[in-house]
Amino acid sequence: MTKLFTVNGKSYKAKEFNFNFLCDLEKKDLSLEDIEKRPMSLIRAYLAFSADMSEEKAGEEIEAHLINGGKFNDVVDIMSEQMQDSGFFRSLNKGEEKEDIATSTKSAKTKKQ
Numbered sequence: 001m002t003k004l005f006t007v008n009g010k011s012y013k014a015k016e017f018n019f020n021f022l023c024d025l026e027k028k029d030l031s032l033e034d035i036e037k038r039p040m041s042l043i044r045a046y047l048a049f050s051a052d053m054s055e056e057k058a059g060e061e062i063e064a065h066l067i068n069g070g071k072f073n074d075v076v077d078i079m080s081e082q083m084q085d086s087g088f089f090r091s092l093n094k095g096e097e098k099e100d101i102a103t104s105t106k107s108a109k110t111k112k113q
Helices: 019-027 039-051 055-067 073-085 087-112
Strands: 004-007 010-013
Touching: 004 039, 004 055, 004 073, 010 039, 019 039, 039 055, 039 073, 073 087
Parallel strands: none
Antiparallel strands: 004 010
């Protein structure tokens, strides 16, 4: 199902978070671990990705959106949905959960010995 979001009065098709997008983020020194530390950069990069525009243009659109009464959540909410719906992102989370369980099990065994 196609999801749309609006920034500065213009509608854009929300793109799914995929491996290539995450690689593009890493090229910009924005890794998964940094997302919470640099949310503005992520919002701008996501709009640029979804709208097929430069990051500079995306920044200008977001700034105009905010000046005209829009909110960051207009992008953040759809971005979060796309992360949750992404098959690639879900598979990453499953892998992390398995690693966490394995680490917890190993720690518990070590403590017993």
